[in-house]
Amino acid sequence: MSQLQLQDISIAYGSTQIIQHASLSMQAGEIGCFLGASGCGKTTLLRAIAGFETPTSGQISLAGNVISAEKTHIAPEKRHIGMVFQDFALFPHLTIEDNIGFGLQKGRKKDRLARIQYLLEMIELTEYAKQYPHQLSGGQQQRIALARALAPKPQLLLLDEPFSSLDTETRTTLAADVRQLLKKEQMTAILVTHDQNEAFTMADQIGVLHNAKLLQWDSCYELYHQPKHAYIATFIGEGILLPATIKQRNIYSALGEMGIDHEDGDVDLLVRPEHLQFNPQGSIKGVVTGKRFQGHEYLYQLELTDGVTVEAHAAIDQIHAELDEHVCLSVRMNDPIVFSR
Amino acid sequence: MRFSLSLLVLIIILPILVILAYLFTPSSAVWQHLYDTVLGTYVTQSAILMVGVGFGSLVLGITSAWLTTLCDFPLRRFFTWSLLLPMAIPAYIIAYTYTGFLDFAGPVQTVLRELFNWSYGDYWFPEVRSLTGAVIMLSLVLYPYVYLLARSAFLSQADSVLEASQSLGLSPWQSFKRVSLPLARPAIIAGLSLVMMETLADFGTVQYFGVDTFTTGIYRTWFGLDENSAAGQLSAILLIFVFTLMILERWSRQQARYHQTSQRVQHSKRYTLKSGSLFSALLFCSLLLLFSFLIPVILLSHWAWLTMDQAFDTEFLTLAGNSLLLAAITAITVVSIAVLLGYGLRIYKQKNFAFLVRLSTLGYATPGVVVAVGVMIPLSWIDHRVDAFMDATFGISTGLLLSGTIFILIFAYTVRFMSVALQSVESGLSKVRPSLDQAAQTLGCQPRQVLTRIHIPIMQGSLLTALLIVFVDVMKELPATLILRPFNFNTLAIRAYELASDERLMEAASSALAIVATGLIPVLILSYSISKQARS
Structure with a gap:
């Protein structure tokens, strides 16, 4: 049985559609992610799961119980869903330990204190227990917000852009730490972010949102290698879409002719840099129009003879092509990915 | 819920x-009588009072605000907060105090008589219990509204704006007239509307001074004539005036938001006043504080002591x-x-x-x-x-x-x-x-x-x-x-x-002083936060 299930969720403010027909399901202990540019509706979807937004249609179930449906709307405080807010939302008038213990109203005092102590140790901030939030750094506040949300052992943890207010360095290390911690607690969690690296570091399953639609809900690997939507193909990783035509199981494009198992028609062919190799014997001819240093390699921009631009990597010690130089390329694509136009 | x-x-x-419902009730015979006899007086007296107090508060409030924010002179910081103190004194109390201060048996006339050896009827002395007196009394305690709002408007004007006007050749006075004042106008109008609302609401001062305004008229119609509906109708007319002012105030505050020209607002530089103007600035602020706060409080304390x-x-x-x-x-x-x-x-x-x-x-x-x-x-x-x-x-x-x-x-x-x-x-x-x-x-x-x-x-x-x-x-x-x-x-x-x-002003002092003392608490807190802000 899945821990969280969204069935055909739509959310609208008046006539503005924020989310259209989003469905997904998550197993217990999985970490999911809503990934998308700002304004795609990802935060709204997260807030609908938390109970701060009411879907216009569809159903949300948590651990087998319906928490939101046509005529059901369980209040946020009754959902047992924890949330880490973008601004952390630590209570300024309470100490660190009181913040963490805020959601622990029931149970014996001894158990509550033990839980707070356990969480303080987990986030390695035991010595700050009696201090107030403003006395701590951003990264520390973030961990407290996490501990506070975890304290009542919620059935699901939601993290709204949890790292966005931190600097880039803290962000990467913290994302890995948080994943480890959530896995240790066997917590089912959903993260919202616009940062792919963060999504890849944290999540098992990623949902890409664009224009109010949840385009695909899949693992990182599938999103990269089997994108189901042209937007995802270019949004995840590097790649361009090349106009192509399919006729009788052959695809024709600026890269020449390749075999493909797809019906006839005009399509866009996904070409990632790793699909192209510099090769003096290659049949594809191009001119270098741009070149970007990336440490161990260069990323070249190449204009092919019929005017389209593609990208290709080349290791530093392999190729040194200058701007405007004519080069030859070969293509290696096992399973071409195309999108019907 | x-x-x-x-x-x-x-x-x-x-x-x-x-x-407000009284606006739509048919007028009674009493109303017709009021209309024929006193309504005109209420309207004119209230209007004169409003205009007079408005003008007085503008002059006192804007001048003091400009001096304490944009000029530099000794005791500037002291005046910055102390000029708020009159807010603690209700208008009716300052009216009692000045009546006692200036009437025939009061210290001023007594000293004059002794000095010049005059006796009763020998000399002319202005009557404090008059419309003019009411204008002065109300101005003295209401100007802080204009002062507060004008002050924060002047403070929010960026240095760069004033520097620009200076670099274009404007003297301090010219740049006050052509830059600071126009920029602060919405805030000042908001302060002015508050002053006028308070003036219309005043009852104690005008009642004591025998000035026939709307509030005294309503009181008299209600208590003296026992005419509820006529009092209601008078009240309704007064409310229309007041709500007009209130709309004016809201509107000006909204305007004020768009009058901030720049985010950088550090007043590192103030005009340094020299001899003549420095003396005038000091004199103005000292006299204002003296008349609006020190004299009433000292007098009240003295009477309470006696x-x-x-x-x-x-x-x-x-x-x-x-x-x-x-x-x-x-x-x-x-x-x-x-x-x-x-x-x-x-x-x-x-x-x-x-x-x-x-x-x-x-x-x-x-x-x-x-x-x-x-x-x-x-x-x-x-x-x-x-x-x-x-x-x-x-x-x-x-x-x-x-x-x-x-x-x-x-x-x-x-x-x-x-x-x-x-x-x-x-x-x-x-x-x-x-x-x-x-x-x-x-x-x-x-x-x-x-x-x-x-x-x-x-x-x-x-x-x-x-x-x-x-x-x-x-x-x-x-x-x-x-x-x-x-x-x-x-x-x-x-x-x-x-x-x-009952003309027992001295005995009234202890109660009045207790009211002023309580009123001072929030004003002092406000003053403290303003002086803290002025220091940083």
Whole structure:
């Protein structure tokens, strides 16, 4: 049985559609992610799961119980869903330990204190227990917000852009730490972010949102290698879409002719840099129009003879092509990915 | 919950609605009589008073604000906060003080007579108890409204703007006239409208000085002529004036927002005044402080000292107790309602509800006399119905359950001071980010618990401010208390009023001084925050 299930969720403010027909399901202990540019509706979807937004249609179930449906709307405080807010939302008038213990109203005092102590140790901030939030750094506040949300052992943890207010360095290390911690607690969690690296570091399953639609809900690997939507193909990783035509199981494009198992028609062919190799014997001819240093390699921009631009990597010690130089390329694509136009 | 809050707001604005309804009632014979005889006087006297006090406050307020923000002279910091002190003195008290100061037996005339060896009738001396006197008295205590708003407007003007005007060859005076003043105009108009509203609301001063304005007219029609509907109609006309000013004030405040030219607002540089202008600046500020605050307070203290033995008797203690109790009960009531309404506004985001809550703030513009009439009419109606019903069914007379007890006073104060409390509460609530509410909710808090566990502790400061302001306003309030107080129930303000009316000014001093002293608390807190701001 899945821990969280969204069935055909739509959310609208008046006539503005924020989310259209989003469905997904998550197993217990999985970490999911809503990934998308700002304004795609990802935060709204997260807030609908938390109970701060009411879907216009569809159903949300948590651990087998319906928490939101046509005529059901369980209040946020009754959902047992924890949330880490973008601004952390630590209570300024309470100490660190009181913040963490805020959601622990029931149970014996001894158990509550033990839980707070356990969480303080987990986030390695035991010595700050009696201090107030403003006395701590951003990264520390973030961990407290996490501990506070975890304290009542919620059935699901939601993290709204949890790292966005931190600097880039803290962000990467913290994302890995948080994943480890959530896995240790066997917590089912959903993260919202616009940062792919963060999504890849944290999540098992990623949902890409664009224009109010949840385009695909899949693992990182599938999103990269089997994108189901042209937007995802270019949004995840590097790649361009090349106009192509399919006729009788052959695809024709600026890269020449390749075999493909797809019906006839005009399509866009996904070409990632790793699909192209510099090769003096290659049949594809191009001119270098741009070149970007990336440490161990260069990323070249190449204009092919019929005017389209593609990208290709080349290791530093392999190729040194200058701007405007004519080069030859070969293509290696096992399973071409195309999108019907 | 939203329904009961809406009902609460409706009850609070009921008195104002009752008054406004009088605009549509057919005029009585008494009304025709008023119209033929005194209405013209009320309108002209009120208008002259309003214009005069408006002008006076503008001159005093703008000059003092400009000097203390944009110029540099000795004691500037001292004046920055001390020029606010007159806010603590109710207009009627400064009126009593100056009457005692300047009348025939007062120290000024006595000294003049001794100096020049004059006796009664030998010389002309201006009569303080006149329309002009009222204009001066009200200006002296109301100018701080203009001062405060003009000051913050001048402070928000960027250095660069003034530097630009200097670099274009403008002298300090020219750049004040052509840059600072036009930029500050919306804020100044807002301050001016507040001054005019207070002027229209004033009862104590004009009553004491025998100036026939709307408020005294309403009081006389209600008490003297016992003509409720005519008093209601007069009140309705006054309300129209007041609400016009209120709209003007709201509008100017909105304009003021667009008049900030730059974000960089550091006043590192002020005009350094030299000899002549420095002397004038010092003289202006010193005289203003002297006349608006020092003379009244020193005089009151002196009189209180002279009448010490009978001033602080048991009666005084009873009255002080009454005042404090009334103020405390009202403050707690008003602030509690304000918290509920403010929180309601936060969690129910419906426009209709927000509009309704906004209506509950109309009371602050409504003169105390008008509130009193508006409260009295519905409550005594209810009382008489209840009494008749109880008498008919059980044979017991319940009397004036609501209108004859301090309930009616607290109700009137609630109507009048809800706005002040709501403002503080809302500014406190606005400091609590919405994510805190949501965080508390995800941790299992019901909306009520969010209020008690998050909002109230965080906005403690604002709540205390609200309590304090309402408390002091109740202590100072005169006209509504005078009209509505239960039989044999007196407060310090009433005692000061009654003794002054009996020409026993010296004996009034102890009560007056107690009121001023309480009023000083919030003003000093405001002064402190302003001087802190001036230092940093």
